[in-house]
Amino acid sequence: MSDSKTYPQTPAASGASSVPQAAPAVRPPRAAGFLSSMFGSSAGRILPVFVLIVAALSLTANDFLTVDNITNVLRQMVFVSVIAFAATFVIGMGGIDLSVGATTALTGLFMADLMLQGVNIYLAVLAGLLLGGLIGLVNGLLIDRLGISPFICTLAAMIILRGVVMVYSQGVPLTGLGFSEFQWFGQGSIAGVPVPVLAMVLVFAVCWYLLYRTKYGRYVLSIGSNREAARLVGIGISRIQVSVYVMTGFAAALAGLLLTSRLEAAMPEAATNYELDVIAAVVIGGTSLNGGKASLAGTAIGAALMAVVRNGLNLLNVNTFWHQVVIGSIILVAVSFDALSARRRAKAS
Amino acid sequence: MRGITKRFGATHALRDVDLTLFPGEVLGLVGENGAGKSTIMKILSGAYSKDDGDIRIRGEAVDLRGPAHAQELGIAIIYQELSLFPDLTAVENIFVRHEKCRGGRPWILSPLDRGAMRDRTLDLLREDLGVVIDVDVPVSRLSLAEKQLIEIARALHSRADIIIMDEPTEALEAEERERLFATVRRLRDAGKSVIYVSHQLDQVVGLCDRVTVLRDGSHVSTAPRDQVDVASIISLMIGGSLEEQYPTLPPPAEETVLQVEDLTLARDFEKVSFAVRRGEILGIAGLNGSGKNALVRSVYGIRPPDEGTVTVAGRRVTIRSPKDATACGLAFLPAERKTEGVFTGHSIRWNLTIAGLRRTSRLRLRREQERQVTDRYASELGVKAASGEQEITLLSGGNQQKVLLARWLAVDPEVFLLEEPTRGIDVSAKADVYRHIADYARRGKSFVVVSSESPELLGICHRVLVMYEGRVAAVLDAGEATQELIAHYSVQRAEEAADE
Amino acid sequence: MTRTQRSTRRTRLRTAAFGAALSLVAAGCATSNQASSASGDAKAGVAAKCDVTKEGNVKSSGLEAPPTKKKGQLRIGFSPTAMDTYYKRVLAGVREGIDAAGGKSKIKLDVQAPSSQSATDDQVRSVEAWISQGYDAIAVALYNENALEPLFKKASEKGIPIFTFNSPVVCSPYYVSNIGYDQxxxxxxxxxxxxxxxxxxxxxxxxxxxxxxxxxxxxxxxxxxxxxxxxxxxxxxxxxxxxxxxxxxxxxxxxxxxxxxxxxxxxxxxxxxxxxxxxxxxxxxxxxxxxxxxxxxxxxxxxxxxxxxFAATVDTGAKQEGRNIISTIEKYVADGQRVPRTVFDKVTVYDKTNIADFNPDDYVYVPPAKK
CATH class of the missing domain: 3.40.50.2300 (Response regulator)
Structure with a gap:
């Protein structure tokens, strides 16, 4: 088309129809580039909903915007967030992991059991984290080598692992975990910031770096965008795919560590429905279930949104029966808002 | 159609275009990408609304309210991307939304009259199109040509008398193409009007009664067939004369870069050997199913060969995956740009640098370097875009193809395996692609070009290897090769030909 | 205006404002109206519909399976709503009850817990299996008072008596006895x-x-x-x-x-x-x-x-509940005696003044030899 800009052409190569243009090609300003890579375009869309709800809550609940309460919300969103950050990779790759909640429960239980049997605290923690990675590895290998659909594979894993949790625990929580080294993970703080919150920030930073600043992240999203094309440009899909599931398994185990330490008990029914909360957080954040695009900051906002709503319901002492209705509606509204503004944007361009 | 104008934002996609279609004629519609061909067809089929101008059908002014309304008025469009449901049968596809039901007033739960629908389908295909197609299997199992015939049957079933075909022969082999032309002529003789949109100018000239040329959203000329030829249409399309479409080829060096010996892949090809020298462009011709695509894909490790050896730059290599192939200095440009080439939703930069990332040993991405590489190759190949950050699917096919080519140029491999490198791109982009291939051949790169367009192979290849039923039928030098010879060997083996 | 009313008003106002903000989003959801306590209205409805919580008040309907005088080993199906700390304690009581009744040769117990509290369908499956295998009695803890009604009917028609335990509201006419305590x-x-x-x-x-x-x-x-x-x-x-x-x-x-x-x-x-x-x-x-x-x-x-x-907690006599389940079943199935429709044990509040009185044996199964 006549008004489209053209890359500067070498005199020899300039075709008859190209419009000569001063070099170099127009580039978006740096700040915008940073913001868009930080939030992704879709996270930018979910932000207004989040701000609106935060504003509504700070007007209605006096205690909402206090340091104390914000710390609470941060602490409460840690468990889902940590998993959701890793799950952003899986979903961005076009996969899904439904086994994370069960992995969280099982690894927490495993760590607790080892500690109660007198294993060194740090060894027990390490073993639990490795177990999470191992569960992810098995998931990943089954999905990759046998070509099972990730949904079915991790669904089966979820059911099996929940069963293993019941067999392992006999339905009874493991308690008596008052070891101070262990308590530190879930209850300690560094310079006034709770350790779990620091862990969440750290996981976010690592994931952000991996996703946006490394070849690894580029490959993960390329696989999600067009798996066949990714294979044809020579990306080793198998290893990346498996590694992503290892990552979610590991993150689930990390959540298991933080949760168990926070409660000083490993509960068989811990982390029930976490997989759904995780998917909700990732999708609210603007990552497409079809893969290809992922927004880590969006995921963080998604997780925060759900934590904030639950917190708000408690602060306002909203009738029990309404809780689920409100949470579900807010998820729906958040994604509708996102879809609508995406459509408006598409129309405008 | 008179004075049709369409704006997208500040851009005039169409400016005051007139178009007349008579009953019982085939009108060719040509123009470069972005000339407005698709836009005017979308307006006629109700997918877009016009900003100005009027449309009269059979003398009556109409205001198209949408695709359904256009269908009611007897306008059917057959898109480039086939719009069939792959898992449904021919019968089910043809009757979608027009299902015949048993009993009186049909509603959503009425029992379907499957027999009647099947009979009608066979009737349509046999009587109106003169073909026999298995109507009981999912259409995904049919060939492309058969799918297209089913689309046409669908159009006929909805009693369309204006049929728009957008780039219908793009994916067809010579034989299927001829069958399609016969069908179009038959439709014309039955009094239907066909608008035939295509980049294949020789076909347009051969088939159409009149040819309309669009350029930059404006109507340039409409002339009967006997007053135009390919060269004159090209000059009308680009608004000037095109330099030689095919570049002059530099002679290749002596050194062999890619040597393939006795390569076999069960059921696809058997004991295929060939060699490519430094700076050489080797063409591979053959019908669909001759194994020509399977061969390059196998060399590239997509489906590794069962037997045989591959030597790259003097080194025997074992290639079990595309990853291995890239490590050995091979590059591959797939024919299916949309499904196998571009990363939808990502920028030109992303798409252009993705293959090159493997070569940097560092984990960390270096954006500045990526931008430099993108800018360099995009400008070298003349990619038309606002910036390297523009999303790739917003580019025209030709520009997308240039980005995909640049993806591999930036990696600096020894041998390029190209499948249908100019499929679906316009004339000047084609010339650009040819020029860049020749250019890189001059710099010592080697190319294997698989194509179903014989003129293209003759124009840019030093030698053409013709495949037939999984074996090499002949290897022709540029000097001796002709379209007739290629066609000849495509249907029989050299020794059989000699026996005659 | 008293302080109580004022603070409630404030809560309501805030809630209303939050609700208004939400209704931008959640179309017309009325979180604000009954913000005080979850339970009030709902349970009033339940209680009015079917007030069986008053001990001894409920007469048998005559639709339940009749008492029998079975000899030999009794097969009992036992289905809690989950396998957790509470039901483990009940089960300890059940096992002691079995010991008291003469041990495993007298009573064979099958325990099937659903995989999670809300998995009523799991519970349905195990109870159905017991019915078709012709068990002598079935003891079920209900999470939802109506979920198993059709099964209760089927069992009673087959002559298999149904006993419920730890179930707050049981409206069915088909059970023999509800064992537990008043929630x-x-x-x-x-x-x-x-x-x-x-x-x-x-x-x-x-x-x-x-x-x-x-x-x-x-x-x-x-x-x-x-x-x-x-x-x-x-x-x-x-x-x-x-x-x-x-x-x-x-x-x-x-x-x-x-x-x-x-x-x-x-x-x-x-x-x-x-x-x-x-x-x-x-x-x-x-x-x-x-x-x-x-x-x-x-x-x-x-x-x-x-x-x-902790300041205090309520002990609901879980282990005693388990013992009561077995003795009630035994009385009804083996001895042919009528049993009360409701067998409730008392609840005890423990705080620092009397916590020492609690016998930790009450948490676990104590084999007969140790007694």
């Missing part, structure tokens, strides 16, 4: 303990952790409110669901403490939630300063009372 009595006991210790202490602010909505929650809340509402100085300032779990007990308590940092008492309808709440208190160094009143007398709660972290 509302548990709530009343919690409230009575608060009344005894705080009625003369001026304004006392109470926060409640409810379970998942359902009959257990509503019955306990009903009992609690019936006592506490008579004392205007004892005010429930927040009442929120915490899903019966420790993790939610923790986060909900944190949130409640933000809105109401000045609460005096934290009441939980289950010790698990109370223990989660205790974690929240510990993080703020409030353990022992805010009185925690739990429910169930789990061993951890028991220890917490001894340590001073």
């Amino acid at each position: 509302s009595e548990g709530g009343r006991a919690q409230a009575q303990w608060i009344v005894d210790h705080y009625k003369n202490k001026g304004t006392v602010k109470i926060a409640m952790l409810e379970g998942l909505p359902g009959p257990h929650t509503s019955e306990r809340m009903r009992g609690f409110n019936s006592v506490i509402s008579k004392y205007p100085n004892l005010k429930v300032v927040a009442s929120q669901p915490a899903g019966w779990t420790r993790a939610q007990g923790l986060s909900v308590t944190e949130n409640i403490l933000t809105a109401h940092p000045d609460i005096d008492i934290l009441v939980a309808l289950y010790d698990e939630m109370a223990l989660g709440g205790l974690e929240a208190l510990k993080a703020r160094n409030l353990q022992g300063k805010i009185a925690v009143v739990g429910y169930e007398n789990m061993s951890e709660a028991n220890a917490a009372i001894k340590k001073g972290d």
Whole structure:
């Protein structure tokens, strides 16, 4: 088309129809580039909903915007967030992991059991984290080598692992975990910031770096965008795919560590429905279930949104029966808002 | 159609275009990408609304309210991307939304009259199109040509008398193409009007009664067939004369870069050997199913060969995956740009640098370097875009193809395996692609070009290897090769030909 | 206007404003209207429909399977709503009951717990299997009072007596006996303990952790409110669901403490939630300063009372419930005697004054040899 800009052409190569243009090609300003890579375009869309709800809550609940309460919300969103950050990779790759909640429960239980049997605290923690990675590895290998659909594979894993949790625990929580080294993970703080919150920030930073600043992240999203094309440009899909599931398994185990330490008990029914909360957080954040695009900051906002709503319901002492209705509606509204503004944007361009 | 104008934002996609279609004629519609061909067809089929101008059908002014309304008025469009449901049968596809039901007033739960629908389908295909197609299997199992015939049957079933075909022969082999032309002529003789949109100018000239040329959203000329030829249409399309479409080829060096010996892949090809020298462009011709695509894909490790050896730059290599192939200095440009080439939703930069990332040993991405590489190759190949950050699917096919080519140029491999490198791109982009291939051949790169367009192979290849039923039928030098010879060997083996 | 009314008004206003903000989003959802307590209206409806909670009041319908005088080994199916600490204790009682009845040669027990509390369909499957295998008696804990009704009917028609346990509201005409304790009595006991210790202490602010909505929650809340509402100085300032779990007990308590940092008492309808709440208190160094009143007398709660972290908890006689199940079944199936429609055991409140009286043996199965 006549008004489209053209890359500067070498005199020899300039075709008859190209419009000569001063070099170099127009580039978006740096700040915008940073913001868009930080939030992704879709996270930018979910932000207004989040701000609106935060504003509504700070007007209605006096205690909402206090340091104390914000710390609470941060602490409460840690468990889902940590998993959701890793799950952003899986979903961005076009996969899904439904086994994370069960992995969280099982690894927490495993760590607790080892500690109660007198294993060194740090060894027990390490073993639990490795177990999470191992569960992810098995998931990943089954999905990759046998070509099972990730949904079915991790669904089966979820059911099996929940069963293993019941067999392992006999339905009874493991308690008596008052070891101070262990308590530190879930209850300690560094310079006034709770350790779990620091862990969440750290996981976010690592994931952000991996996703946006490394070849690894580029490959993960390329696989999600067009798996066949990714294979044809020579990306080793198998290893990346498996590694992503290892990552979610590991993150689930990390959540298991933080949760168990926070409660000083490993509960068989811990982390029930976490997989759904995780998917909700990732999708609210603007990552497409079809893969290809992922927004880590969006995921963080998604997780925060759900934590904030639950917190708000408690602060306002909203009738029990309404809780689920409100949470579900807010998820729906958040994604509708996102879809609508995406459509408006598409129309405008 | 008179004075049709369409704006997208500040851009005039169409400016005051007139178009007349008579009953019982085939009108060719040509123009470069972005000339407005698709836009005017979308307006006629109700997918877009016009900003100005009027449309009269059979003398009556109409205001198209949408695709359904256009269908009611007897306008059917057959898109480039086939719009069939792959898992449904021919019968089910043809009757979608027009299902015949048993009993009186049909509603959503009425029992379907499957027999009647099947009979009608066979009737349509046999009587109106003169073909026999298995109507009981999912259409995904049919060939492309058969799918297209089913689309046409669908159009006929909805009693369309204006049929728009957008780039219908793009994916067809010579034989299927001829069958399609016969069908179009038959439709014309039955009094239907066909608008035939295509980049294949020789076909347009051969088939159409009149040819309309669009350029930059404006109507340039409409002339009967006997007053135009390919060269004159090209000059009308680009608004000037095109330099030689095919570049002059530099002679290749002596050194062999890619040597393939006795390569076999069960059921696809058997004991295929060939060699490519430094700076050489080797063409591979053959019908669909001759194994020509399977061969390059196998060399590239997509489906590794069962037997045989591959030597790259003097080194025997074992290639079990595309990853291995890239490590050995091979590059591959797939024919299916949309499904196998571009990363939808990502920028030109992303798409252009993705293959090159493997070569940097560092984990960390270096954006500045990526931008430099993108800018360099995009400008070298003349990619038309606002910036390297523009999303790739917003580019025209030709520009997308240039980005995909640049993806591999930036990696600096020894041998390029190209499948249908100019499929679906316009004339000047084609010339650009040819020029860049020749250019890189001059710099010592080697190319294997698989194509179903014989003129293209003759124009840019030093030698053409013709495949037939999984074996090499002949290897022709540029000097001796002709379209007739290629066609000849495509249907029989050299020794059989000699026996005659 | 009293302070109570004012504070309620404020809560409502805030809630209304939040609701208005939400309704931008959640089309017309009326979170604001009944913001005070979860349970009030719902359980009133249930109780009016079918008031079987008064001990001994309920007559048998005649539709249940008749008593029998079976000889030889009895096969009993036993289905709790989940396998957790509470039901383990019940099961310990059941096993002691079996020992008392003559051991495994007399009674063969099959235990099948659903995989999660809400998986009623799992429970349906095991009960169906027992019916088709012609068991001699089936004991079921109900999460939802109506879910198993068709099965009860089928079993009774086949002559298999149905016994329910730890089930707050049972309306079915088909069961023989409901064994357990009065859930509302548990709530009343919690409230009575608060009344005894705080009625003369001026304004006392109470926060409640409810379970998942359902009959257990509503019955306990009903009992609690019936006592506490008579004392205007004892005010429930927040009442929120915490899903019966420790993790939610923790986060909900944190949130409640933000809105109401000045609460005096934290009441939980289950010790698990109370223990989660205790974690929240510990993080703020409030353990022992805010009185925690739990429910169930789990061993951890028991220890917490001894340590001073918990003020009180309600023991619902889980092990005795187990013994009662077996003795009732035995009486009905083997001895051919009629049994009361409701077999309720008493509930006991433990605090630091009497916690030493509790026999830890009551948590576990004690083999006959040890007695």
